[in-house]
Amino acid sequence: MFCRWLVLFCLFLFHTCLKSNAQQKNSIGIQLVDIKAGTFSMGSERGKEDADESPVHDVTISKGFKMSATEITNKQYEAFDPEHNKLRGKQGFSLKDDEAVVFVSYDEAVAFCAWLSKKEGKPYRLPTEAEWEYACRAGTTTDYFTGNELPAEYQKLQHTNRTPVPVSLQVAQTAPNEWGLYDMHGNVEEWCSDWYGAYVASPQTDPVGRQTGMSRVTRGGSHNTPVRYLRSANRQGMLPEDKHWLTGFRIVQGALPRTKALPAEPTPANCLQVSQQKYVWQKETQPVFEAPVTYVIKPDSSTGIPFYKHNHCPAITWCPNGDLLAAWFSANNENGREMTILASRLRAGKKTWDTASLFFMVPDRNTTGTSLVYDQKGTLYHINGVEAAGDWQNLAMVMRTSTNNGASWSKPVLIEPEHVKRHQVIAGSQVTREGWLVQFCDADPSSRGGTAMYISKDKGTHWTTPYTLPNTPKFKDSAIGGLIAGIHGSAVQLKDGRWLALGRNDNIKVDSVTGERMTMSISGDGGASWQYSPSIFPPISSGQRLVLRRLNEGPLLMVSFTHCPGKSTVEGMDFTRPNGEVYKGYGMYAALSYDEGKTWPVIKLLTDGHLRQLNGGAWTGMFRMDSTHSEPKGYLAATQTPDNVIHLISSNLYYRFTLAWLQQP
Incomplete structure (x- = not known):
């Protein structure tokens, strides 16, 4: 009799809970879970890459609130924005009604909350970052609410995939945390209301983040993401206008805390004490080469x-x-x-x-x-x-x-x-003679991906790409179509309006003696198509990026490398001393053209001949500079000031020289 009574009592409690849960659903079927007030330790003390999670500090959530048990689904979001249905299945993600909605910006998530608030006469909003972590932890202090490991059933391709692999984003397919919230670790990232900024060490009550910032906080991690980014304390962020296949949101019912936001992050040093006085440039006409x-x-x-x-x-x-x-x-x-x-x-x-x-x-x-x-x-x-x-x-x-x-x-x-x-x-944005902005970008992360061109005719407000795919590739062993040959391309507008470009890889083999040469790309239709021919320059490879630009004085300047250490079959190049002696030089050199790239009569090793041990940083490391050796690798970028001084940087070093020095024997 007692057992029978106990079973009936349990069934009663079960149906009571079901009824309670049913009563928590709002007008569009969002199940809301009560989150009670409390205090927790926010953040973690981990390595340098996760330094923004520290210091750990006590946070009090002074008032309870209701939080959606799951991320907002396609069906729920499209009650507000039916047009979003067109994005279902984009790149293979989130096709079904009960999958988490993605491709939603911060402002769109906020607009959904405002629509729902008006519809129901109750305050809906995004959670604060503190509320989100408090609710995710559900009283735990470990990396995940499951402990310091996340069980396999919660994981959805938890590693970086260069091409994202579609997975189901169906909500509530794994057990919730102790407070009844699903998918707090993974599935999709979730927008929070805070501007991203550093934590403060003192205890906080109902923190709401910074007054302003660049990124809005996202939390929880997603599919196609290493599992460490799914931890309760992990902080992420996105530009508010951004949206993609990794991020959705869940909502809170309850008024936003009236806490005063923390001040914006301190101004970085590169923006401090910046003179606003216009500089008076004095033309430099003497040969100059300064030690890097x-x-x-x-x-x-x-x-x-x-x-x-x-x-x-x-x-x-x-x-x-x-x-x-x-x-x-x-x-x-x-x-x-x-x-x-x-x-x-x-x-x-x-x-x-x-x-x-x-x-x-x-x-x-x-x-x-x-x-x-x-x-x-x-x-x-x-x-x-x-x-x-x-x-x-x-x-x-x-x-x-x-x-x-x-x-x-x-x-x-x-x-x-x-x-x-x-x-x-790619470094090397430029302004054309028409006043247009031009930006070059690697077209593909593969080694034979080519370089794409983007143009803005209205100071960056609108951008177009002139790319068109021709019917056949212009040369063997490359199918890059209407792109500049090679990645990390650098280009210059010629006086007749055409474009000349050079890049890394997609080289052309000249003959068995000469071997491969760097490809020269020429476009006569504003970058829509390119013709390719071998240049006189040797190819470059990993850890190297060249510079091509027009100097104030008129000539074209190209800075590149004689070979790639460990990659080139032939090392070094022949250079000529003032007395006519030919010697083998190794490393970074400069070339000048006075006839728009047809010939390059000046080719000079970028060294003044003094012996130095230098650190090129990045992939370069330590190297020796002397009369026959200059920097062997580096990603190059350059500018020329109105005084005609050329300023070149590699991955770690700054060079300062003039055209007069380059022309000096």
Whole structure:
């Protein structure tokens, strides 16, 4: 009798719970879970790549709220925006009614909450970052609510896939946490309401993040993502306008805390004490070659600036106040999600570069590819790639501008919002004689991917690509179509309006004696199609990127490398001394053309002959400079100031020289 009574009682409780849960569903079927007030330890103490999770600090959530048990689904979101149905199945993701909605920006998620609030007369919103972590942990202190490991049944391809692999995003297919919330670890990332910013050490009550910022916080990690990014404490971020296959959202019912937001993050050093006085340039006519100096200067670890072991892929421009501004990525791995863009300033009249400081970052997103240019009409342009996740294939392109010498920058604007190939930004943005902005990008992450061209005729507001695919490839062993031959391409507009470009790989074999030569690409239709022919220059390979530009004085300047150590079958090039003696030289050289690239009568090794031991950084490392050796590798970027001084940077070193020095025997 007692057992029978116990069974009936359990059934009663079960049906009572079902009824309670049913009563928690709102008008469009979103199940809401009560989250009670409480206090928890927010963050974690991990390695440098996760430094933004520290310091661990106590957070009190003073008032309870209701949170959606699952991420918002396609069916629920499309009750607000039926047009979103067109994005179902994009790139193979989220096709069914009960799969988590993706391809939703921050503003669209906020608009959904506003629509639902009006519809029901109750306050709906995105969770704060603190509320999200509190609810995810559900009283736990471990890496995941399941412990310090995430069981296999919760995992959906938890590794980086260069080409994302579609998986089901159906919600609530694994057990919820102790508070009844599903998919807090993985499935899709989720928008939070906070601007991303550093934590503070003191205890917080109902924190709401920073007053402003560049990125909005996302939490929880997603499919096609290493499992460590699914931890309760892991912090990610996205530009608010961005949207892709990794991110959706869940909602909270309850008023936003009235807590005062923390101040915006401190201004980085490269934006501080920037002179606004117009610099008076004095023409330099003498031969000048200055000993190379380091421009990548490590900041003190106490500053919290995310400086990693691999600093590479630079860009450089001059500013109207006389400063030089250089930017590059810093990472442990080139396809890492820890990557950030740092910058340094060489202030007018100074000989030493500033210490590196933060320039651009989207938390836990790879940001490969940076370019800088000054339009000589008052505006600096910064263009950068932003991945959906790690790696460096599926990049969107963002742009910022500055009209005060880089003392402040506009909010990033997605100028190419799709995360696809062809968006890996290459240093060397330029302004054409028509006043158009031109940006070059690697078209494919493979070694034979070619270089794409993007053009804006309205100062960066709208961009087009002139690319057309011809019926047949222009030369053997390459099917890059209407692209510049080779990745990391560098191009120059010729006086007759055509474009001339050089790049890495997609080389042309001349004959059995000469071997392969770097391909010269010529376009007579604004970049829509290209004709290819062998140049006189040897090919370059891994760890090397060339520069091609027009000098103020008129000649074309090309800076490249004699060979790639460990890759080239023939090492070095023949150079001629003033007395006519031919010698073998190794490393970085400069070439000049006075007839728009037809001939290159001046080819000079970039060294003054003095013996030095130098560190090229990145893939270059230590090397010897002397009368026959210059820097053997490096990603190059260059600018020329109005005084006609050429400023060249490799992955770690800054060179300063003049045309008169290049022309000197």
